Amino acid sequence: MDGTAFLARVEDYHKGGWRLALINVTTVLPVAAAHGAASAPAAGAAQAAGSAQAARAAPASATAAPAAGASQAAAEASPAPATTPGDAPAATETPGLFEMAWAFARDCEFETIREQIAAGDTVPSISEFFGAAFLYENEIRELFGINVEGIGVDLKGQLYQTATKVPFSHAAIKARLAAVAAAAVKPS
Amino acid sequence: MRRTTIPFGPQHPVLPEPLVLDLILEDEKVIDAIPTIGYIHRGLEMMVERVEYTEMGFVVERICGICSFMHGMGYCVSLESIMNVEVPERAGWLRLIWAEISRIQSHLLWLGLGADAFGFENLFMHCWRMREQILDIFEKTTGGRIIHSVNRIGGVKRDISDSELAAILVQLQELGEAFKTTARVFGTDPSIAHRLGGVGVLSMEDARAVDAVGPMARASGIATDTRLIGANFYDRIELEPVTETAGDCLARVVVRLREIDQSIDIVRQAIEKMPKGEGLPLENKPRGNPNGEVFTRLEQPRGEVLYYVKANGTKNLERFRARTPTFANIPAMIKLVKGCDLADVPNIILTIDPCISCTER
Numbered sequence: 140m141d142g143t144a145f146l147a148r149v150e151d152y153h154k155g156g157w158r159l160a161l162i163n164v165t166t167v168l169p170v171a172a173a174h175g176a177a178s179a180p181a182a183g184a185a186q187a188a189g190s191a192q193a194a195r196a197a198p199a200s201a202t203a204a205p206a207a208g209a210s211q212a213a214a215e216a217s218p219a220p221a222t223t224p225g226d227a228p229a230a231t232e233t234p235g236l237f238e239m240a241w242a243f244a245r246d247c248e249f250e251t252i253r254e255q256i257a258a259g260d261t262v263p264s265i266s267e268f269f270g271a272a273f274l275y276e277n278e279i280r281e282l283f284g285i286n287v288e289g290i291g292v293d294l295k296g297q298l299y300q301t302a303t304k305v306p307f308s309h310a311a312i313k314a315r316l317a318a319v320a321a322a323a324v325k326p327s
Numbered sequence: 328m329r330r331t332t333i334p335f336g337p338q339h340p341v342l343p344e345p346l347v348l349d350l351i352l353e354d355e356k357v358i359d360a361i362p363t364i365g366y367i368h369r370g371l372e373m374m375v376e377r378v379e380y381t382e383m384g385f386v387v388e389r390i391c392g393i394c395s396f397m398h399g400m401g402y403c404v405s406l407e408s409i410m411n412v413e414v415p416e417r418a419g420w421l422r423l424i425w426a427e428i429s430r431i432q433s434h435l436l437w438l439g440l441g442a443d444a445f446g447f448e449n450l451f452m453h454c455w456r457m458r459e460q461i462l463d464i465f466e467k468t469t470g471g472r473i474i475h476s477v478n479r480i481g482g483v484k485r486d487i488s489d490s491e492l493a494a495i496l497v498q499l500q501e502l503g504e505a506f507k508t509t510a511r512v513f514g515t516d517p518s519i520a521h522r523l524g525g526v527g528v529l530s531m532e533d534a535r536a537v538d539a540v541g542p543m544a545r546a547s548g549i550a551t552d553t554r555l556i557g558a559n560f561y562d563r564i565e566l567e568p569v570t571e572t573a574g575d576c577l578a579r580v581v582v583r584l585r586e587i588d589q590s591i592d593i594v595r596q597a598i599e600k601m602p603k604g605e606g607l608p609l610e611n612k613p614r615g616n617p618n619g620e621v622f623t624r625l626e627q628p629r630g631e632v633l634y635y636v637k638a639n640g641t642k643n644l645e646r647f648r649a650r651t652p653t654f655a656n657i658p659a660m661i662k663l664v665k666g667c668d669l670a671d672v673p674n675i676i677l678t679i680d681p682c683i684s685c686t687e688r
Contacts, residue, residue: 158535158538159538160538160624160631160633160650160655161622161633161648161650163635163648165635165646165648166646240635242622242633244624244631246555247555247556247557249622251622270536270537270538270658271537271538271655271658271659273658274362274654274658294361294362294363297361297363298362298363298364298365299363299365299368300363300365
């Protein structure tokens with residue numbers, strides 16, 4: 140996508156008094172793939188999960204050719220990985236194609252900007268014009284794995300996940316108390 | 328000055344649902360708040376890939392227990408517009424009536440929770456006693472108190488007889504009269520004015536800058552109301568957005584107090600204007616599978632809700648997305664929390680009427 144032209148359009152909405160209503164991500168399937176998914180949706184999803192795991196395991200050893208081949212076959216039989224957004228970064232054998240929509244509202248009017256994004260693409264943040272975009276953008280980065288660059292309030296992947304895995308476990312509390320004790324001896 | 332970080336939540340007396348705000352304090356002043364959600368992320372949006380579109384409406388209702396009717400309605404309206412199904416007139420009016428009754432229910436629930444948060448337990452009980460009567464109306468007309476499941480794609484499942492509608496209207500108007508006593512306490516009690524007045528002020532410019540929706544924006548003087556679009560028979564209703572100008576916590580309470588009266592009046596108008604009679608058609612069943620996409624906007628009790636539905640001609644939808652009003656209001660909440668006293672944080676968080684289940688889906 141053309142980042143500069145896109146940001147110029149967003150700026151026009153900002154100047155026009157529009158309100159950011161939604162940033163949405165949809166997976167886009169090639170036509171043939173959409174028919175494949177149509178024939179066996181439930182089984183396809185199950186296979187997709189399996190093949191995504193195979194793809195993750197494959198880079199671990201260079202001799203995993205049979206496994207990689209199997210996952211390729213599974214992907215060809217059912218190109219559903221693109222419909223499982225959670226696995227998008229891992230589904231390397233079928234590069235995900237997304238459509239992002241930035242929706243703006245002004246009273247009763249409603250307009251969207253739409254762009255097609257490949258899985259590895261970087262999307263510019265619109266935080267400088269619409270401050271509330273940070274929540275959508277953090278969520279998109281965490282749940283879809285799309286790189287959004289320059290988010291106003293960058294939550295560093297911790298909107299849906301806590302910084303420590305179990306924040307109130309004994310170990311976590313001990314570590315925090317130790318950190319507080321270590322900080323206390325220094326003059327502040 | 329040394330900074331302290333206080334985790335607000337996931338369990339906190341004022342929060343019925345889990346939300347974490349890491350409050351970074353200097354002395355008693357909050358200087359930053361970092362939100363973490365995800366404690367009740369259920370992946371309901373992804374269920375469209377496994378659940379057929381005819382059944383998905385019931386899943387969508389379970390996004391949230393307070394605005395469940397309007398979630399179901401929003402889903403059905405989206406599918407109807409994709410499949411070009413026209414809703415029978417009486418069914419459309421019935422939806423509008425249920426939607427407004429659920430707005431009264433939601434506001435009464437929130438006013439009770441708010442009263443509890445600022446330490447007025449008696450008021451909390453009065454609000455919830457009245458909410459109980461609304462839930463009885465729901466139970467009588469839909470069969471369910473919280474999850475109603477009366478919406479179908481193309482109409483509604485159950486009718487309310489004309490005599491029953493008249494009785495409901497009388498009951499609502501009596502409730503509205505009785506509520507005036509309670510509303511007067513909210514409006515005039517000095518301890519409430521002291522606790523909420525001037526706390527968490529969101530100016531009109533700030534409300535625009537953080538894209539606030541619903542009562543949050545209306546309390547700051549922005550006359551925004553998605554019902555004014557006129558879809559779903561709202562074009563035949565006389566409706567003036569309830570606005571206040573102060574933008575503080577008290578103004579947000581007053582907006583919701585006044586919206587209860589407004590909703591009772593809308594129900595009255597609807598009952599007057601809807602077609603009368605027994606056995607009128609309630610449902611136009613859709614044929615085939617949906618193909619296409621749509622954005623739908625509705626005004627929920629907490630503000631504007633947005634649904635995006637994309638269908639690909641199969642029985643499973645390709646994408647369903649709900650952007651709920653709380654999600655849109657969280658940036659406003661974070662803006663308000665910055666710079667306030669630690670003791671005011673619970674009230675500020677509550678006055679956006681947070682619904683975390685909606686936010687995380």
